[in-house]
Amino acid sequence: MAEKEKKMIKTIRIDVDKCNGCRACEMICSAFHASPKYSSNNPARSRIRIIREPLKDIYVPVYAGEYTVAECAGRDKYTIDGKEYDECAFCRASCPSRDEFKEPDSGLPLKCDMCEGEEEPLCVKWCMHDALILEEREEEVEEQEEQEDLEIGLGSLADKFGVDKLMDALARMSEKE
Ligand code: SF4
Numbered sequence: 001m002a003e004k005e006k007k008m009i010k011t012i013r014i015d016v017d018k019c020n021g022c023r024a025c026e027m028i029c030s031a032f033h034a035s036p037k038y039s040s041n042n043p044a045r046s047r048i049r050i051i052r053e054p055l056k057d058i059y060v061p062v063y064a065g066e067y068t069v070a071e072c073a074g075r076d077k078y079t080i081d082g083k084e085y086d087e088c089a090f091c092r093a094s095c096p097s098r099d100e101f102k103e104p105d106s107g108l109p110l111k112c113d114m115c116e117g118e119e120e121p122l123c124v125k126w127c128m129h130d131a132l133i134l135e136e137r138e139e140e141v142e143e144q145e146e147q148e149d150l151e152i153g154l155g156s157l158a159d160k161f162g163v164d165k166l167m168d169a170l171a172r173m174s175e176k177e
């Protein structure tokens with residue numbers, strides 16, 4: 001059986017009723033993750049996206065979650081205030097069947113990293129309406145190796161182009177150095 005360890009878990013509580021769709025969270029997230037940091041601002045690179053229905057005053061923040069190799073079988077529908085949404089609309093996964101939560105240039109998956117290195121997630125800090133609230137609690141979790149971002153990125157490239165092409169490209173790149 002896997003060993004258990006105590007870990008501080010950070011989560012963000014979303015209060016949909018307080019979100020006014022200003023998208024400040026998307027802007028700061030994309031700027032923080034630009035390379036170099038804060039050099040550009042493109043909401044398509046954000047790890048949080050706001051589903052917006054201004055005419056109905058509906059705004060729903062959704063965070064980028066895990067990368068998934070295959071699309072799921074879920075095809076449920078949600079009806080909110082008379083408008084129908086696909087289940088995929090609220091999904092957190094970076095998945096092959098849609099463009100959300102993918103780096104626009106490379107197609108690499110995006111995942112919220114809670115603004116690693118920052119005291120407080122920047123989307124929480126920049127949300128002036130308290131729609132995003134940081135919560136911390138200690139939990140017993142099974143010890144497991146976190147999959148590195150690099151590994152996740154390479155895995156998704158291998159899925160997209162095949163391992164052979166990926167290896168060829170890496171070999172060519174190392175020859176150029
Ligand atoms: S910053 Fe806050 S209010 Fe503005 S879109 Fe994001 S969650 Fe909503």
Ligand code: SF4
Pocket residue numbers: 025028029032046047048063064111112113114115116121122123124
């Ligand atoms: S916690 Fe940081 S990485 Fe995650 S969505 Fe908010 S700003 Fe982006």
